[in-house]
Amino acid sequence: MLAATRGLESLPNPRPVRNDLVTLGRALAFDKILSGNRNIACMTCHLPEMATGDARTLSIDEGGTGLGSQRSHPEGIFIPRNSPAVFNLPGATRLFWDGRVEERSDGSISTPAKDQLTPEMADVFEFGAMSAQGLFPVTSRHEMRGQPGDNDLADLADDDFRGIWGLLMERLGDVPEYVGLFERAYPGAPFDSMSFAHASNAIAGFYAVEFVFNNTPWDRFLRGDNDALSDSALAGARDFMTIGCANCHKRSSSQATSTTPRSLSSDPARPTAGGISDARGSRISRVTGDTSWLAR
Secondary structure, three states, X not given: OHHHHOOOOOOOOOOOOOHHHHHHHHHHHOOHHHOOOXXXXXXXXXXXXXXXXXXXXXXXXXXXXXXXXXXXXXXXXXXXXXXXOOOOOOOXXXXXXXXXXXXXXXXXXXXXXXXXXXXXXXXXXXXXXXXXXXXXHHHOHHHHHXXXXXXXXOOOOOOOHHHHHHHHHHHHHXXXXXXXXXXXXXXXXOHHHOOHHHHHHHHHHHHHHHOOOOOOHHHHHHOOOXXXXXXXXXXXXXXXXXXXXXXXXXXXXXXXOOOOOOOOOOOOOOOOOOOOEOOOOOEOOOOOOOOHHHHO
């Protein structure tokens, strides 16, 4: 009863996904071909063995070597945010830390690409906002694309989304195995008629099958199994629902979060990590040791 009044419900079963789409999405998610310098894959920073994150406060993306906490960059470059988890994304309406990809109430998708994401591309999407998520890390210079002069993708303008996506499809089309994977994943559609929306949608299909967890003790409890939780877990659940946690952490379809971007008084351009806080909640960087910005 308490869970119901807080809007908490178990995760539904995900929609069926055809096996060929999952196979294509898995291949793409682990393939460095999607990065400008062919040196990083989507799953480099979303490691399955690390809960689809990378065990780092701040991610090290394009140009780095190694995985997880052992990953490093020769120039000390990092991304000023950590890698968000990609599990339990079906049904999420806002993605990325700033909510830049959003599924509107009418089912349309808002993205930074604006009208470069054509209606024909959007028609490919089968998983809502999640289908559009894969369109954008490949366009980010620091995440996957690289710097001007590095490669053909990096030489394009930052706002030339369709140009970047087009070159990626040319790369994939040069690999006969990928042509076959795409055409099996989308029966009746020749590869030459496809766009990078087909690739992004396939990655979403892979996530929807491999990274959805809806049979946890908590899910079983929410479905009516009163014996699913231990006494201590039940006490913790009661506290979670009564002291205010559930006010934000109640959307089971999006990893128990409200999906609303919020400012937590931390400098977005600085490396931040937990532990020591000032009165405003800003956290002192354990990466640079420079705390002078806290006084600004």
